[in-house]
Every structure is written in structure tokens, then in C-alpha cells.
Amino acid sequence: MAGRSGAGRLLVLIALGALGVAYLFPFAWMLSTSLKPTPELYTQPPTFWPVHPSLDAYQTALIGARHWVLLRNSLGACLATVVLALILALMIAYPLTRLGVPAWFRRGLLSWLLSLRFLPSMVVVIPIFATVRTVGLYDRLTALVLIYTAFSLPFAVWMLKGFLAEVPQEVEEAALVDGAGRWRAFFQILLPMLSPGLLAAAVITFALSWSEFLYALILTATPRSQTFSIAVWSFVTEFEIIWNQMAAVGVISALVPVGLLLLARRYVISALTFGAVREKA
Amino acid sequence: MLFLLAVVVYPMGYAIGLSLQYYRVGGFAGLHNFAFAFQDRLLGASVRATLLYVLIAVGVEVLLGLGLAVAVHRTIRSAAGRTLAYLLFIVPMVTPPVAAGVIFRLMYIPEYGILNVLLHALGYQGRPILWMSSPSMAMFSVISVDVWQWMPFVFLVLFAGLQAVPLDVVEAAAVDGAGGWARFREIDLPYLRPLLLLVVTFRVTDALRVFDHVQVLTMGGPGAATEFLSLYLYKIAFKFSNLNYASALALYVVIVVSIVFAVVNRYLSEEMA
Numbered sequence: 118m119a120g121r122s123g124a125g126r127l128l129v130l131i132a133l134g135a136l137g138v139a140y141l142f143p144f145a146w147m148l149s150t151s152l153k154p155t156p157e158l159y160t161q162p163p164t165f166w167p168v169h170p171s172l173d174a175y176q177t178a179l180i181g182a183r184h185w186v187l188l189r190n191s192l193g194a195c196l197a198t199v200v201l202a203l204i205l206a207l208m209i210a211y212p213l214t215r216l217g218v219p220a221w222f223r224r225g226l227l228s229w230l231l232s233l234r235f236l237p238s239m240v241v242v243i244p245i246f247a248t249v250r251t252v253g254l255y256d257r258l259t260a261l262v263l264i265y266t267a268f269s270l271p272f273a274v275w276m277l278k279g280f281l282a283e284v285p286q287e288v289e290e291a292a293l294v295d296g297a298g299r300w301r302a303f304f305q306i307l308l309p310m311l312s313p314g315l316l317a318a319a320v321i322t323f324a325l326s327w328s329e330f331l332y333a334l335i336l337t338a339t340p341r342s343q344t345f346s347i348a349v350w351s352f353v354t355e356f357e358i359i360w361n362q363m364a365a366v367g368v369i370s371a372l373v374p375v376g377l378l379l380l381a382r383r384y385v386i387s388a389l390t391f392g393a394v395r396e397k398a
Numbered sequence: 399m400l401f402l403l404a405v406v407v408y409p410m411g412y413a414i415g416l417s418l419q420y421y422r423v424g425g426f427a428g429l430h431n432f433a434f435a436f437q438d439r440l441l442g443a444s445v446r447a448t449l450l451y452v453l454i455a456v457g458v459e460v461l462l463g464l465g466l467a468v469a470v471h472r473t474i475r476s477a478a479g480r481t482l483a484y485l486l487f488i489v490p491m492v493t494p495p496v497a498a499g500v501i502f503r504l505m506y507i508p509e510y511g512i513l514n515v516l517l518h519a520l521g522y523q524g525r526p527i528l529w530m531s532s533p534s535m536a537m538f539s540v541i542s543v544d545v546w547q548w549m550p551f552v553f554l555v556l557f558a559g560l561q562a563v564p565l566d567v568v569e570a571a572a573v574d575g576a577g578g579w580a581r582f583r584e585i586d587l588p589y590l591r592p593l594l595l596l597v598v599t600f601r602v603t604d605a606l607r608v609f610d611h612v613q614v615l616t617m618g619g620p621g622a623a624t625e626f627l628s629l630y631l632y633k634i635a636f637k638f639s640n641l642n643y644a645s646a647l648a649l650y651v652v653i654v655v656s657i658v659f660a661v662v663n664r665y666l667s668e669e670m671a
Contacts, residue, residue, distance in 0.1 A: 129473045136466070137486050143501045143546065144489070146512055150504055163515055232659055237607035239628040240648040240655075243635050244412035328494035330610040331628075335636060346610075349496045353503065353614050360504060367500035374492040382485065 144371070151175065151364035158360050174361035175369075183340065184348040184366060191345040194258050195326045198265040199319045205266065206273035206318065211303070213274075214281045215289075227278070230271040238268075238331055246335055256338045264336075265326040272325070273318045280314025320381045324374035345370055410652075417645035431646035441647070443622055444630040451537070451626060452605040455544040459601060460594070462545070463552025468582060470553075471560040487550035495547065499614025502543050506530055506615075533623035536616045540624050543611045548604070552597050559593040560586060599662045603655060627651065 145165075150158070152170040179185045213223050245264065254260035284307060292302040308315075330346040337343045349370050352363035417431050435441055470483050490498070505513045506529035514526045529539045563586060571581055609628040612618065618625035618633070625633070627647075635644035 126473050129469050133466075133469060133473070133483075137483075140486060140490065140546070143505060144493075147497075147501045147504055163512060228663065232663075237603075237628070237648075237651055237655060239607055239609070239631050240413070240652050241410070243631075243641050243645050243648060244408075244410065244416065246635075247412060247416070247641065248408070324492055328492075328496070328610075330494070330496050330613070331632075334613075335632075346494060346496045349494075349500060350614060353500070354617075360507070363500055364504055367497045367504075370500075371493045371497040374494065375489055378488065378492045379485075382488075 147364045147367050147371075150361055151368045153361050155359070155361060174359075174365040178348075178352075178362040178365045179369075182362070184345070186340045187343050187345050187348040188369070190258060190340075190342060191327060194261050194265065194344060195323045197258075197262045198269065198326045199322045201262065201266045202269045202273050202322050203315060203318060206270055206277050209270075209274050210277040210281055214278060215286070227275070230274055233268075233271045242331060242335060245332075249336055255336060256342050258342045260336050261329075261332060261342065261344065264332050265322075265329060269322040269325055273322055276318045276321070277311070277314055280311055280317075284310050316381055320377045324377055327370075327373055413645045413648060416642050417649055431643050432650070434643065435647060435650065440622065440625075441630065444625050444627055447537070447622070447624060448606065448626045451541060451544075451608065451624075452602055455541045455548075455605050456598065456601045458541070458545050459549045459552050460598060463549045463597075464556055464590075464594075466549070466553045467556035467560055468586065471557060472578075484554070487553055490547045491550050493547065495543075495610035496614055498543050498547055499611035502539065502546075502611075503530070503615055506539055530616055531620050533620055536620055536624050540608075540612050540615055543615065544605060544608065547611075548601060552601065555593055555597050556590055559590045563589045595662070595665065599658075603658070606651075606655070 149165055149167060151174050152172070153164075153167045154169055154171050154173055157164065157168060179188065209226075212218060213226065249255050249260045254263075288310070289302045289306055292306045293299070297305070328346065329344070330350065333344040333346050334350070337347065345366070349363075349366045352358065352366060418429075470480070474480055474483060493501075505511050508514060508526045508528050508531075511529070513529065517527070527535060529535050567585055568581065571585055576584065607628050608626055609632070612624055612626060612629060616624045618629040622630075631644050631647055634640050634647070
């Protein structure tokens with residue numbers, strides 16, 4: 118940049134680097150703790166590279182404490198949520214963009230959906246709790262799936278709306294002219310073109326439901342329906358905290374969304390920042 | 399649509415119903431629960447703690463994020479460097495808050511947590527700092543997690559906004575002899591204004607309902623130093639089982655959030671138009 122000295126630039130770069138390290142360090146520390154055998158947790162001064170790295174903590178936490186059941190619950194619930202949410206979101210987004218819906222209706226619906234994003238979950242959690250208990254879904258994964266679907270819908274609709282707008286309408290019209298029905302045009306032409314958008318929406322829906330904690334805490338009571346967030350939390354509330362096991366479940370819990378993010382980062386970054394960032398990677 | 403209605407609108411009606419009844423004995427209570435909120439000292443403390451939390455956390459996030467966005471925008475030019483910055487800072491954002499709580503709990507252990515050890519190595523001689531069990535430090539600890547997770551959001555959005563600043567304007571300013579600060583104040587900031595507003599709205603509404611990492615880190619303690627509104631509501635509703643009073647409080651929150659949303663929504667659509 119004109120007028121900016123090389124030394125100043127270097128200083129800023131060093132500061133940025135330091136901030137970057139500071140940002141990653143907490144992660145590295147959790148990973149390192151999870152790989153330590155129990156005695157090494159208490160050595161003074163603490164070691165950064167575990168002297169005797171082992172996976173004991175993972176094994177005890179998942180198999181010994183039977184937290185793999187919760188891991189399975191979480192995976193199941195999140196997958197079901199993704200499928201349900203995407204189907205419903207398509208059912209909302211497609212007519213909004215493709216069938217001549219009046220503009221006032223479209224705008225009203227979309228901003229209503231957006232406003233749900235701002236609704237504190239604390240507000241609805243009590244009536245939802247009461248309702249779920251009345252209909253007999255308390256401590257059932259079904260309840261969580263339905264709730265997660267409802268709360269990821271606004272996001273999914275907004276994303277899919279954006280992706281749908283990018284697929285030129287002419288493509289479908291051409292198919293219609295060629296004698297394909299609306300259904301065939303939808304499934305054979307539009308859906309394949311939409312797959313990146315669907316993938317991005319799926320990743321985000323999955324990650325959001327995976328991270329969810331409050332509803333899981335309130336609506337579940339036993340391993341039959343508890344999710345992995347609860348497993349993470351349960352380590353914290355124990356009288357004597359076993360740090361390496363707690364770190365191990367923390368690592369697993371963080372690894373899933375971070376891994377998904379790295380897989381689909383191109384679309385996900387754009388979605389997480391509400392389209393503000395368009396990475397050209 | 400019917401599905402959304404069932405999951406969102408019906409519960410709202412249910413909450414209103416609950417809030418108008420007496421706790422345990424039932425029966426129509428009128429606005430009793432709503433009036434009681436004004437005598438509730440613990441609620442007052444909780445509201446103050448929440449406001450303090452939101453103010454500091456969002457303030458720090460916005461200032462840091464803005465500074466970082468400008469710094470990266472001006473010093474890192476290569477695409478690879480920028481992608482690295484994206485990835486580095488987006489990782490905390492997708493970390494489940496519960497896991498973030500765990501991460502920071504590990505670092506804040508007083509006796510052998512890495513933070514106190516580092517401080518000691520740097521020459522700090524006093525007693526180990528009680529990151530989670532002294533009221534003011536607990537507030538600091540809880541806020542630091544929020545900043546760690548969400549400053550990147552501010553950074554990413556504002557950084558993207560900076561890319562939209564037309565280059566010829568910047569060059570014209572440079573010709574006129576504008577320095578780095580003047581360039582920031584006169585050019586970057588006006589361009590970023592709508593995005594700043596958007597980001598602040600998101601962060602404030604999210605910080606107001608903070609729950610997960612606080613529950614993991616301090617559980618609202620010590621005492622009630624970090625018992626934010628959501629934790630207080632949780633306690634009343636599910637520890638004391640007073641769903642009626644909790645519903646009334648929740649409805650207060652809805653009213654406040656709706657007003658904020660309406661104001662911001664109007665302002666935003668004007669700015670964007």
C-alpha cells in the first residue's frame with residue numbers, strides 16, 4: 118500500500134500471526150489433554166506434547182462410560198433432521214421462487230422466517246416442553262428431530278431460495294417445452310443443478326443440530342434419547358472431573374462440524390455470513 | 399408451513415396461557431406473574447449481568463473484528479493467505495458451544511490449567527487466579543469464550559464488506575494525501591455501516607440468549623455472578639418447576655426482542671434499499 122512502510126506492514130503481519138496462534142491454541146490444548154494418560158494431567162509444569170500419548174481417554178469415555186450410545190443418537194437425529202428439513206425447505210422455497218406468488222406474500226413470509234432466527238429459544242422452550250410432555254414424546258429422539266427441523270427451516274429456506282434464484286428459469290422452461298412435466302423438470306433438471314446448494318444446506322443443518330444443547334438438556338432424560346452435547350456436559354457436572362475424558366468428548370464434538378466445514382467450505386462460509394462472503398476457491 | 403405454525407405459533411399461545419395462571423394452584427391469575435417480575439431482586443441482578451455481558455462481549459467483538467478486517471484487508475494480498483485467514487477464524491464459529499466451554503474450562507483450571515502456568519512463567523508471582531470461582535473473573539472468563547467464538551463472525555462479514563469498497567475511490571483519496579486513518583474513517587467506515595448494523599443486531603440478539611457455554615463453564619456461578627437471563631429462566635422453569643412465572647418472563651423477552659427487531663428491520667431495509 119502506498120505510504121505504508123515495510124516495517125509497519127511486518128509489524129501488523131506479526132500481530133496477525135500471533136492472534137492466529139492464540140486462536141488455535143485452545144484447540145490444540147484440548148487435543149493434547151485428550152491424548153494424555155491420567156497421571157500426566159497433573160505434572161508440573163504441564164506438558165504440551167503428551168509424553169506417553171494414548172487413546173485411553175477416548176476408549177473409557179466412549180465405551181467404558183457408554184457414551185457411544187449418545188454419539189449414535191446424535192448422528193441419527195441429525196441425519197433425520199437434515200432429510201426432513203431439506204424436503205420441507207424445498208417445498209417452501211420452490212413455490213416461492215417458481216410459481217407466481219405475489220411479492221408481498223413472498224417478502225412477508227421470508228422476513229417472518231428471518232425473524233424466527235432472532236427468537237430466543239428460551240422463550241419457546243417452556244411451552245415446547247409442556248407440549249412434548251403432553252403428546253408423550255418426552256425423552257424421545259422424535260421430539261428433538263421435529264424441533265431441530267423447525268429451527269433449521271428458516272435458514273434452509275433462505276439458502277435454497279438464494280440457490281434457486283441462481284438457476285436460470287429458462288432451463289426448466291426449455292424442459293417443459295420439450296414435453297417434460299413439472300415433476301420431471303423438477304427432479305431431473307432442477308434438483309441436480311441444485312445439488313451444491315442442497316449440500317451446503319445439509320451441512321449447516323447437520324452442524325447446527327449437532328451443536329444444539331438446550332433442547333437436548335430439557336427434553337431428554339436417559340441414554341435412550343440423549344445427544345452427544347449432553348455427553349460433553351455430563352463430564353462437567355461430575356463431582357471429580359476427569360479432564361482427559363472431558364477433553365476427549367470435546368474433541369469428538371468439535372471435530373464433526375469442523376470436518377464438515379472443511380469438506381464443504383466453499384458454500385458454507387458464504388452461508389454462515391449470510392451471503393456476505395463469496396469465496397472464489 | 400403448517401408444521402412451522404405448529405412448532406412455533408402454538409407454543410406461543412400456550413405460553414401466554416401458562417403465564418396467566420397461578421403457580422401450582424392454577425386458576426386465572428391475571429397479570430400477577432408479570433407484576434411479580436418487578437419485585438424479583440434476583441431477576442434484576444440477572445438482567446444487569448446479562449446487559450453487562452452483552453455490552454462488553456459485543457463491544458469487544460465488534461472493535462476487534464473491525465480492526466482485524468481492516469488489518470487483513472490492507473496487509474494480506476495473496477488469495478492463499480486470505481483463505482488461510484478464513485479457515486483459521488471460522489473454526490471457532492462452528493465449534494459447538496458446549497465444546498468451547500470444555501476447551502476454556504481446561505485452560506482455566508486454577509492449579510494446573512495452562513493459563514495460570516503461563517502467567518507464572520511470565521513472572522506473575524501472586525496466588526493462582528481463580529478464573530471461574532471469583533465473580534469478576536468468572537464474568538471475564540465467560541465473555542472471553544463468546545469473543546473467541548464470535549469475533550470471527552464480525553471479521554468475516556466486515557472483511558467481505560471491505561472488498562466492495564471501490565478501488566478508484568481509495569486511489570483518489572491516496573492522491574489527495576489521505577493517510578491510513580483518514581481512509582478508514584472517510585471511506586471504509588461509511589461503506590461498512592449497513593453491515594456493521596447487521597452484525598451488531600445478530601450478535602446482540604444471540605448474546606442475549608447465551609446459555610450453552612455458560613452452563614458448561616460456570617453454571618451461572620459463583621453465586622449468581624454469571625446467571626444470565628436464559629440461565630435464570632431455566633432455573634425457574636426446570637429446577638423450581640414454576641412454568642407460569644417463567645412463561646411470563648419469557649414473554650417479556652419476546653416483547654423486547656420484537657421491538658428491537660422491528661426497529662432494526664425498518665432501518666436496515668432503508669439502508670439496503
